[in-house]
Amino acid sequence: MSGFHPGQRVAVIAEGTWQEVVAADPAKVFPLPDGIPLATAAGLPLNHFTAHCALVRRARARPGETVLVHGAAGGVGSAALGLCRALDLRAIAVVGSGSKVAFARAAGATEVVCGADWADQVRFLTAGRGVDVVLDPVGGDRFTESLRLLKPEGRLVVLGFTAGAIPEAKVNRLLLRNTAVLGAGWGEIAAREPTYPGTQWTELVVLLERGRLVVPEPEVLPFTEAGAALRRLEDRAAIGKIVLAFHQS
Secondary structure (H helix, E strand, C coil), X not given: CCCCCCCCCEEECCCCCCCCCCCCCHHHEEECXXXXXXXXXXCCHHHHHHHHHHHXXXXXXXXCCEEEECCCCCHXXXXXXXXXXXXXXXXXXXXXXXXXXXXXXXXXXXXXXXXXXXXXXXXXXXXXXXXXXXXXXXXXXXXXXXXXXXXXXXXXXXXXXXXXXXXXXXXXXXXXXXXXXXXXXXXXXXXXXXXXXXXXXXXXXXXXXXXXXXXXXXXXXXXXXXXXXXXXXXXCCCCCCEEEECCCC
């Protein structure tokens, strides 16, 4: 038995979700608390599972630490900002344009930096001490500069390579300051530990129900605009999460 009943509100991670009816593994179906709109729930699990995995399991971030979040106006980045606020972490958001600053602040950023001199801005905000954790879904030339910003025993967590280029680390830099580069491949852990997503969901729901975690409302587009939505994601022009709707009221 799945443990769910007809008509129950749920969030789900499933293949083929660009359709109105899907079959899903019950381990990837999660009961949705009252008060969370379905459109918001559509973008909640995967982004927040990824950010939660990066911060809690891989980086082992502790309250009071400073976290630098690249791609902070994207789906995973904004989820990370919200979790930082919920977990009492100082979050410095890096965004690609001034139009994304207000969104990053609303999502949970303590401070926001923007522009080619983003690293110098981070040094200024941290009085030259740097950060404890970097979450990097971007890669490319930001990677090396991010390593330089780590405090002794800091952790850089790799989440992806939206910039296209896969960077390489000179490991002597890790040795000099006892820093670490970690991968956060949520899918690999979930495949190896099928109960892990459910455990994460339980922790996230507690934060949601206590009002500590606030999930930004997504931009909802009709399904007919799916192609345009994908182009915006490819061009990194999207802000936050985009949800496609088959029927709009």
